[in-house]
Amino acid sequence: MEQNASYLPILIQAAIAIGFVGLVLVLTHILGPRRYSKKKVENFECGIESEGNARFPVSVKYFLTAILFVLIDVEVIFFYPYAVNFREMGVQGFLAVVMFVAFFLVGFIYIWKKGALEWEK
């Protein structure tokens, strides 16, 4: 029983959290003013008028480029912790990072030679 009681505050907190969210959602729905205009219901408000449907087939080349970009991006992310620990890790750490970059370079040369980066093909 003692064990169950200790979880009661959490239950109350959860109930308050959910209740508050629900209450606010309902209240804004009832009380909030509503004005629908063309500008308001547009997908993007960036100044340029939107054109056509957003759901049209996109060339698979974008996908390939995006995936390749993610790889290089992740490589760069690994440099941040290394840059912080540059001095501590010494020569061995440097060699490890050089090996890591070399692996990436091999992969990069491969996709380059394979023609994955050529847009017009």
Add this chain to the structure above:
Amino acid sequence: MIALVTVLLTAIITLFVNLVNTKWSRPVATLGLAVALGVCFYDFSNPYEDASEMLYFSHASTIFSGLTILIGLILIGTSEYSITYAGKNRGDVYALMLFSICGALILFAYSNLLMLFLGVEILSIPLYVLAGSDKDNLASNESSLKYFLQGAFATGILLFGIALVYGASGSFFIGGSKANNIINYQLYSGGGLTMFNMGVFMMMFGLAFKIAAAPFHFWSADVYEGAPDLITSFMATVVKTAGIVAITIFLLSIGFLNKQWEMTFAIMAGLSLVVGNFSALKQMSFKRTLAYSSISHAGYLMLGITINDPIIIPTLLFYLLAYSLSTLVLMIGMSWVAGHTGKHDFTAFNGLAKKHPILAGLMAVAMLSMAGLPPLSGFFGKYFIFAEVFNQGALSKDGGFWWLVLVAAINSVISIYYYFRIIIAMFFSPAISEEEVPAMPRINLFVLGLMCLGLLIAPLFATQLYGLMFY
């Protein structure tokens, strides 16, 4: 370790050679694997650790590495015609196979759960791509997607299990020699046994998926059937070997805790045998039959794991050797016939013995070995496992798993039915196939012949093989 690096470098070199000239990729990959096989023998010295003590290269791991590299060598070496579907990308297919072998080599030597996860991933991710490497074939795409979706979940559950084991024990290291391994922490901490067992259960889920043991076998038939023949034979041999060895290493390392897993494994082994064999009985496609038969072979191997003693490792090696060799002979033969008739059905083999008696004879020998008829290796592989389980049962109070051996023996008899269907088709059915199957190249026939010879004489060297493992 040197073999691992050799295979990795071979993969990278193959990738680039393929860019220069597609025709060179197969010789380069074959040569690299031959070098790696040589390195394996050279490496057969005292056991040593590497990669921050996360890999432990024992004699057993070196021998299993040799077996896997040999399988890769045979597959890639004889793949001149079975690779043609890949066109200009055949070097990429070879390179992915080699990367996958790297994963298998890690799984043979891991002594850290992180390495287990990395090995499983390096083994699987190239396979997801390879299963779909026949890009214009819808079945190949389907098999790739099915394998990827289910495999990703299985690996996720494996990783979750590793996290739970780490949470319960505070260590990733396995194996008896290290002070900070998972068992010692488990002992000191006292509690957390439930969490530990839950973790082991989830890890077994992930690993049993990889070897296609029932009840985690649902992916295998569709994936094996849809994937290109070359990749199917790779999955049926290399992946099965790597998965079984990974499970064995892990279960042996958790020692006494393993006791409560014996019954689980016994039931899984029995299920795999029954499900695999009875599903295979009614198949029309030879390739699908082989997929179900590989499930039942996972059952025999798991029967061996129930023994919970390192003595089983050489027995598993012998069984895997026999199973891999006969699977390779059958798959390479099937790939040749199916490549020219366009069918994987049993009817595609009708009357093969009349036109190509040598090929049909070799495939029949492999089939008999699979079915477990003496004096072939398949029989002795099964016999050794049954004998070990019986011995272990005689030592224990409750008789061990003698009932499971009975189930396995009965299933072994049942399996003869569908293994003999192909022999009947080849030798006793008149040819109805319109497509003419040309004669297999001499060199490939020679390799198949060598493998069948290996199936015949391997039992003679079983004692030496056992001696090597405990060298």
